[in-house]
Amino acid sequence: MGKQATRVMVNGKSYARVVDARLTLADFLRHELNLTGTHLGCEHGVCGACTVLVDGRTARSCLMFAVQANGCAVTTVEGLAPDGQLSVLQQAFIDNHGLQCGFCTPGMLMTLTELLGDTPEPSEQDVREALTGNLCRCTGYAGIVAAALDAAQRLRGTVAKPGSP
C-alpha cells in the first residue's frame, strides 16, 4: 500500500505523519491523532457529521484523504474550545437544547461556525439552508436553528451573555 508523508496543522498544532495514501482525513483525525470529536455517520458525503474546516472552509473529512490535507490548516470541534471555555455558539447549543445524542453536533458546529463567520446576521432561512448538508435524526433541528440565531445575536453584541448584567 502506498505510503506518503503528510504534514497537517490541526487546531494550531503541526503534525507530521507517514500515512497510507488511502487513509481518509476523518480516520486520520480520529485514529492517528485521537481527535475523536469528528464523527462518521455515512462515509458517503451526505450526513455532514464529519465536517471540519480545511483552511477555513467546511469540508467533509470522510470524502478527503489525509494526504490531500498536506500543508493545510484543519480545525476540528476540539479546536472550537481550546482552553476548555465553550465558544459562544457552543454555549448557545446548551441554552437552546441544540443537541440530543450529540453525534451530529460536531459537524453542526463546524458548519455554523463557517456560516456565522460569513454571515454575521443570518436569517432563519439562511441558517436552515446552511444546515441542509448536516443531518440530525434527534432534534428536528429547531434547537439547532435557535442556537445559531441566538449565537449570531450574542456575537453581534446585541444581547448580553447570560450572567452578565
Next chain:
Amino acid sequence: MGAKHFGARVTRLEDPALLAGRGRFVDDVKLPGLLHACFVRSPHAHAKLRGCDARAALIMPGVHAVMTADDLPEPMRDTPLPLLLPNPALNVPRTQTALARGEVCYVGQAVAVVVADTRYIAEDAAAALVVHYEVLPAVADCRAAAEDGGPGAHSDLTTNVASTFSLAYGDTDAAFADAAHVFREELWQHRGGGMAIETRAVLAHHEPVSDLLTVWSGTQTPHIGRRMLADLIGRDLQSIRVIAPDVGGGFGPKAIFYPEEAVIPAAALKLGRPVKWIEDRREHFLCATQERDQYWDVAIAVDGEAKILGVRGRMLHDTGAYVPWGIVMPYIAASTVPGPYVVPSYRLETVVVLTNKVPTTPVRGAGRPQAVFAMERLIDRVARELKIDRTEVRRRNLIQPEQMPYEVGLMFRDGKPLVYDSGDYPRGQDKALALAGYDDFRERQEAALEQGRFIGIGLANYVEGTGLGPFEGVTVRVLPSGKVAVATGATSQGQGTRTTLSQIVAEEVGCRLDDVVMTVGDTAAISQGIGAFASRQAVNAGSSAHVAGQAVRQQLIALAARALGVQETDIDLEDGVATAQRGNKPSIAFGDLARLAQGIPGVSLPAGQSAGIEHTAYYTPTQAAYCSGTHVAEVQVDAMTGGVKVLRYTVAHDSGRVINPLIVDGQVQGGVAHGIGNALLEWMQYDANAQPLTTSFADYMLPMATDVPTCAIAHVETVNPLNPLGVKGAGEGGTIPAPAAIVAAVEDALSPFGVRFAEMPLTPERIVATLRAAGAYDRLFAG
C-alpha cells in the same frame, strides 16, 4: 413535592462534553492491540450456502482470522438468537443464527467475519473471500407471499404466514348491519428505518487475569444483551460486562440483540485481542432492523350523526425473514386503532408474513403511526361524506374525561387490559386547534388560492401506551465526598436520561444537580436492567429514582438527627447539607453523614441504622401509561412538482407531569421530524427479488433542516394516577400521528381537484400521478 428541580427547564448535564468533542462513543474507545472486524454478507435475498474459500483472504498481510459459523463457540454455532418476545399466536418463531448456517434469507445476512489489523485491510480481505451460493427464489411482496403455493422465504417452510391473530370486542357484524353509513379504505403504509446518525458498533475485550469479558455496544438494552450473550457463549453473567457508552441515537432498532453483538465477543475470546466492529451506513440499510410495509383494508360504521358504531378490517404485515421481537409491532398496531375514540365494536384480523428482507422490529412509534393513520383516514372520510367538519366528527366521538379510567375492551401488549389511566382528549384537541389558528384557516386558504398557492390543513389524534414494564432500577448512594451516586439500567441515546434522573434524585435527596454522579447503560453498575424502548424510562426509571431518593432522604434525616442531637422532624436537607431548624441551626454535610454511615470497624451500629446511605428501587408498573395528543399540520403543495412544504406544525400533548419541559419539547420536535420523514420522504425500497434499492442517504431521504418547521407545542398535563411521579412517556408521541395529519393536509390543499390519498410516504411522484389521473393538469393549464 418541592419544585426546585422537578419540572424546571434545566439545561442538560450531558451537553458540555458532547459539545467539546469529548463524547465517548464506541468508536472512540481505544485499547492496546485492538483489531478490526468486517462482516461478509449475503448479496442474495435467498440462497443456499455451498461453502466458502478463505485462502486468498487469509494470506493477506495483516489478516488475523476469518470465521464462519463453524468457527463460533458452542452453543452459538448452531443456536438461533433468542426470541425476545414469544407469543402463542406466533406459529413460526424463527430467529437467525449469529452467522448463517446452510441458508441465507435476506440481503446482508452475516455469513463470515474477517478480523485484521485495520478496518481497511479487513474490508480488502472480506472482498477476497469467496462464498459459493445456490440462489433460491426470493419472496419480496408480502401480499403474494401470504397466498399458498408460492416460494417460501425459508426453504423448509410450507407457508410464509408466521402468525394470524385477531383482536376484537363487541358485535361488529350487528354494528355494520345496522349502520346508517359504512365507509371502507384500502391503505398502503410504509415506515423506514431508525437511521440513527451513529451506526451500530461493538467492541469486545477479554481480560484474562480477571476473566472478564467487556463489551462496549451502541445498544439501547445492555442488560438484555448481556443475558443473551451469556447464553450464547456459555458464560456466567458475572463474567460479562456490557457497557452502552454515549450512543448516537437509538429510535428502536438498537434495542435488538444482533448477530454482531455475539460474533465480535466470540472473535475477541478466540484471538485473545480486543476486536471492534463499526457498522457502515450501507450495512445499516441492509442489516439493522426496520419497520416497512403494512397493507390495511378497513371499514368504519357510523350512525346518521357520525357517531362511530364499529371498525373492522384486515391488516397484512411484512415482517421480514425472522421475528426477533415476535409479533409485537403488528400487535401494537392492532390494539392502537380505537385510540381516543369511543368505538363500540372492533375487529381486526392481522396476518404476519415472512419475506426475504431484513427483519422488522419497532422503530419510533412501533406500529402506532400505522394504526393512527388508518383510524384518522377513516374519520376524515366520514367527515367528507357526511359534510361535517373533521374536528366536529372527532369531537362527537372522543372519549370524555369523566369516562376515565376508560376500558377499551382489548388486551394491550403488556399483557394487561387496555385501560386508559387518565387524559382529557377534547381539551387536547381544542388547545391544538386554537394554537394552529384552525378557525381562520379557510380564510388563509382562500387568500392563498387567489395567489395560486395550494395550502391545506390536517389533524390527527392519538393515544399511546408508554412506560411499559417489567421494571427499571435505580440505586442512589451518598458518597463520602458528598456526591450522590446514581446507577440505573436505563440507557441514553440522546433522551437526556442523566439530566432527568438527576433532577428527580436532587429533588428528593436535597442535593445540587451538579453533585449527582450518574452511571447509565453499564451492567456493572446495577444488577438488573431492561433499557430504552416504548417511551418507558421516565415512567420506570423515573419512578425508581423517586422511590430510591425518598429512602435515601429518610436515611440522611435519621443519621443527621442522631449526629446533631435533634428530632428527625427538625432536619432540613438542602444543597447537600442537613441542617437542624432550631437553636443555632447546627448542620452537617452529606459527605460527613456518609462517613458516619460507614461505622467504626468492630463497633456495632446504632439500632435501626443500616450500612452506608444507599437504596435500590425497582419500580414495576402495573400497566402501561397512556399518553395522548393532537397534531395539526399546515402544508403547501406545489401542484406542478408534487413537492410538499410543511408550513406550520402544532402539537398539543399530554405526557402527564413534565419533569423537564426543555427535554420533553425536544422529544416532541424530534419525533415530529421523524413523522415528517415517514409521511413524505422515507421509503426503504426493494426490487422484485428483494434486493434493497435504497442503501445510501442519497437514495433514502431523511428530513433536512429545510423540511421541518419549529413546532408550536402545548402541554395538557393530566396526572397519571398509577405512578408516584404522575408521568407518562414522551419519546414517540411526536412521530405517531404526524403522517396522518400531514397526508390529510395534502389532501385538503389539493381539494380543488378532489384527489384522495391512502398511503404513506406520500412522495412527489405519487402526488403528481394522482393529480394527472384526476385531470388536474388539464384544468391548471386551461386555467
